[in-house]
Amino acid sequence: MPSLSTKPIYSGKAKDIFETDDPSILRAFFRDSATAFNAQKKGEIQNKGKINASISALLFKLVEQTGIKTHFINQVSDNELLVKRVTIIPLEVIIRNIAAGSLCKRLGIKEGKVLKAPIVEFSYKNDELGDPLLTKAYIINALEVSDENTLRQITNLALKINELFKEFFLNVGIKVVDFKLEFGFDKDGNLLLADELSPDNFRFWDAKTNEKLDKDRFRQDLGNVEGAYEEMLKRVKEGVNKSSIQPQVNILPSFLVRVQVLPKSDILDPQGQAIEKALMSLGYKDVKNVKVGKEIVFEISSDSEISAREKVKEMCEKLLANPVIEDYKIELVVKNK
Numbered sequence: 001m002p003s004l005s006t007k008p009i010y011s012g013k014a015k016d017i018f019e020t021d022d023p024s025i026l027r028a029f030f031r032d033s034a035t036a037f038n039a040q041k042k043g044e045i046q047n048k049g050k051i052n053a054s055i056s057a058l059l060f061k062l063v064e065q066t067g068i069k070t071h072f073i074n075q076v077s078d079n080e081l082l083v084k085r086v087t088i089i090p091l092e093v094i095i096r097n098i099a100a101g102s103l104c105k106r107l108g109i110k111e112g113k114v115l116k117a118p119i120v121e122f123s124y125k126n127d128e129l130g131d132p133l134l135t136k137a138y139i140i141n142a143l144e145v146s147d148e149n150t151l152r153q154i155t156n157l158a159l160k161i162n163e164l165f166k167e168f169f170l171n172v173g174i175k176v177v178d179f180k181l182e183f184g185f186d187k188d189g190n191l192l193l194a195d196e197l198s199p200d201n202f203r204f205w206d207a208k209t210n211e212k213l214d215k216d217r218f219r220q221d222l223g224n225v226e227g228a229y230e231e232m233l234k235r236v237k238e239g240v241n242k243s244s245i246q247p248q249v250n251i252l253p254s255f256l257v258r259v260q261v262l263p264k265s266d267i268l269d270p271q272g273q274a275i276e277k278a279l280m281s282l283g284y285k286d287v288k289n290v291k292v293g294k295e296i297v298f299e300i301s302s303d304s305e306i307s308a309r310e311k312v313k314e315m316c317e318k319l320l321a322n323p324v325i326e327d328y329k330i331e332l333v334v335k336n337k
């Protein structure tokens with residue numbers, strides 16, 4: 001597994017991005033910090049990092065199962081995802097099903113109006129300018145950050161993802177009001193869904209009560225912010241269990257473990273001696289120092305090879321070997337990345 005460098009190459013409002021020893025793979029660390037209104041409001045939402053990393057992992061896997069490519073590789077710890085390195089297109093792709101937020105402000109429409117059809121809009125990802133709304137011509141001819149073909153692909157993907165999420169969440173009593181996506185190109189030129197998929201960049205309302213279960217609770221000081229995020233993780237897990245599409249998220253990498261246990265060299269080994277004698281009598285006179293031990297094989301999940309080795313060592317000391325009279329040797333092979 002790629003190791004973690006200590007200095008982030010990028011620090012966003014809620015995530016730190018680290019390089020790994022594979023230049024095409026990055027590690028995204030989800031923090032508990034929260035911002036709103038272009039970072040004018042700042043705070044912390046307890047456990048948000050863990051919750052958002054887990055929700056993102058499950059939802060990225062769901063998207064991948066429909067054949068849409070994403071940057072997601074794996075969740076490697078509570079707060080961290082391994083992702084493919086992409087060059088982010090500096091556009092916020094916003095999909096709306098129900099009027100809320102900036103749409104209501106801009107158009108004077110009442111929050112909650114169900115839109116005649118889903119809307120896909122683009123904003124410029126630029127904090128200094130306050131993420132202004134863009135037209136296609138602004139993107140292609142003024143900013144020159146994308147082209148007609150890519151925008152068409154992004155729009156189609158955004159609408160497909162919206163249909164997937166609307167159905168997935170309705171199944172667990174949640175309305176997807178709106179959300180923000182980001183896309184990027186990997187080193188081979190593939191267009192990938194990137195960033196995160198969490199209550200930080202979605203508006204989720206309870207389908208029965210219209211209770212807000214997303215970052216609007218923080219933006220609007222509605223209280224019980226952490227409870228809302230936890231509730232969303234619960235619903236996503238429920239959705240995954242119900243869904244015909246089963247994301248098989250490897251929460252942690254697994255390792256194949258082989259433990260070899262042998263009597264220490266200065267310990268009497270009657271079984272070894274018996275075999276040595278028997279071999280001698282069969283004419284194998286050049287055999288010596290026969291030891292009889294055991295081999296134990298199993299799989300283990302852990303966030304790194306080092307921690308997996310530590311756990312296995314502990315098992316050897318406690319159960320698998322008798323450290324007073326036996327030596328043990330641990331071999332670890334990564335099963336999945």
Ligand code: 5GP
Nearest residue numbers: 094100101102103178179180200201202203
């Ligand atoms: P609005 O344009 O109404 O403020 O936001 C529409 C949707 O996109 C909401 O679900 C909101 O959470 C998300 N969104 C818009 N801008 C940002 C942003 O800068 N960061 C994040 N994380 N989400 C955003």
